[in-house]
Amino acid sequence: MAAQPPSGRGPGIRFASGRLPPTIGSGDAASRGRWNQSLREVQINTRPILWHIEISHYNEKARWALDLKGVEHERRALVPGGHIAVALALTRGRCNTTPILELDGRRIGDSTAVIRALEERYPQPPLYPTDPVERRRALELEDFFDEELGPYIRRLLFHDLHSDRAAATGLAAQVSPPPLKRFPRLFAEGFLAGTALRYGAGSAKAAERARARVLRALDRLEAELGTGDYLVGERFTVADLTAASLFYPLVLPTEGPVLPELPATFARFREPLKGRRGFRWVEDMFRRHRPTRWLIPRPQAT
Numbered sequence: 001m002a003a004q005p006p007s008g009r010g011p012g013i014r015f016a017s018g019r020l021p022p023t024i025g026s027g028d029a030a031s032r033g034r035w036n037q038s039l040r041e042v043q044i045n046t047r048p049i050l051w052h053i054e055i056s057h058y059n060e061k062a063r064w065a066l067d068l069k070g071v072e073h074e075r076r077a078l079v080p081g082g083h084i085a086v087a088l089a090l091t092r093g094r095c096n097t098t099p100i101l102e103l104d105g106r107r108i109g110d111s112t113a114v115i116r117a118l119e120e121r122y123p124q125p126p127l128y129p130t131d132p133v134e135r136r137r138a139l140e141l142e143d144f145f146d147e148e149l150g151p152y153i154r155r156l157l158f159h160d161l162h163s164d165r166a167a168a169t170g171l172a173a174q175v176s177p178p179p180l181k182r183f184p185r186l187f188a189e190g191f192l193a194g195t196a197l198r199y200g201a202g203s204a205k206a207a208e209r210a211r212a213r214v215l216r217a218l219d220r221l222e223a224e225l226g227t228g229d230y231l232v233g234e235r236f237t238v239a240d241l242t243a244a245s246l247f248y249p250l251v252l253p254t255e256g257p258v259l260p261e262l263p264a265t266f267a268r269f270r271e272p273l274k275g276r277r278g279f280r281w282v283e284d285m286f287r288r289h290r291p292t293r294w295l296i297p298r299p300q301a302t
C-alpha cells in the first residue's frame with residue numbers, strides 16, 4: 001500500500017509528551033533520560049523526508065543530491081500510480097509528481113526545486129557553481145535534461161514494455177505493493193494502461209519520436225562535454241548530476257537504482273550505445289560521485 005502522509009500540517013518539532021524538555025544538566029538520571037528522549041524526538045521530527053519512487057530517474061536525481069550532501073533523511077517509497085494522489089495530498093494540490101521533499105516544515109515538489117532547497121539548507125558540497133556565468137549554464141543544462149530527456153526516456157522504456165509482457169510482469173513484481181505481489185500480471189496490465197494514458201507510452205509513433213529525442217540528448221551531452229570531464233567547469237555540478245540520473249535507465253550503472261530485465265526492444269536500442277562516450281561518462285559519474293546511501297529506515301510506530 002502507498003505510504004500515507006503524516007498527520008498534522010508539517011513536521012515541525014513535536015514532543016510525544018506534549019511538554020518542553022527539562023533544562024540541560026538539571027536533575028537526576030531520570031530527567032536526563034527524558035532530555036535524551038526529547039532530543040531523539042527533535043531529531044526524528046526535523047529530519048528531512050523524501051517521498052519517492054524507487055525506480056524513477058527524477059527521484060534518483062533528488063536521492064543523489066541528498067546522498068552527496070550527506071543529509072540524514074528518511075525515505076518513504078510510494079507505489080507507482082498511487083503516488084500521484086499521495087503527492088497531491090502532501091502538497092495540497094500543488095504538485096502531482098514525485099520526488100517530494102519534506103524539509104523544515106515545507107513540502108517541496110519537483111526535483112529542481114528540491115535541489116535548490118537543499119543547496120540553500122546544506123551548501124556543502126555545492127552543486128551550483130559560484131561563478132554566475134557557469135551557474136546559469138549549469139541550471140540551463142539541468143533544465144535541458146529535465147525537459148528534453150527525462151520524459152522521453154521514460155516514454156520509450158514504458159512503451160517497449162507494452163510489447164514485452166514478461167518484462168512488464170517482472171517490473172510489476174518489483175514495484176507492486178505487498179498485497180498485490182501475488183498478481184504481478186494484473187498489476188502489469190494496470191501499469192501499462194496508466195503509462196499509456198499519462199505518458200503516451202501506448203503510441204508507436206510517440207515512441208519513435210521519443211527514441212530520436214533520447215539520441216539527441218545523448219548527442220548534446222557529448223557535444224557539451226567536448227574533451228572535458230564535466231559539463232560545466234572543472235567539477236561535478238547539478239548539470240552532471242541531472243544528466244547522469246536521467247540517463248540511468250539507459251545506462252544502468254551498478255551504483256544506480258536496480259531495474260529488472262529490460263524489455264527486448266529497449267535492450268536492442270541500448271546495445272550499440274554502450275560504446276558511446278556519453279554512455280561511458282554516465283557510468284563514470286555514478287562510479288565517481290554517487291556516494292553510498294544515507295538511507296534511514298522509517299521509525300517504528302510506537
Ligand SMILES: N[C@@H](CCC(=O)N[C@@H](CS)C(=O)NCC(=O)O)C(=O)O
Nearest residue numbers: 056058084096097098099110111112
Ligand atoms: N519535473 C518533475 C518531473 C517528475 C516526474 O515526472 N515524476 C514522475 C515519476 S518519474 C511522476 O511523479 N509522475 C506522475 C505524473 O506525471 O502524473 C521533476 O523534476 O521532479
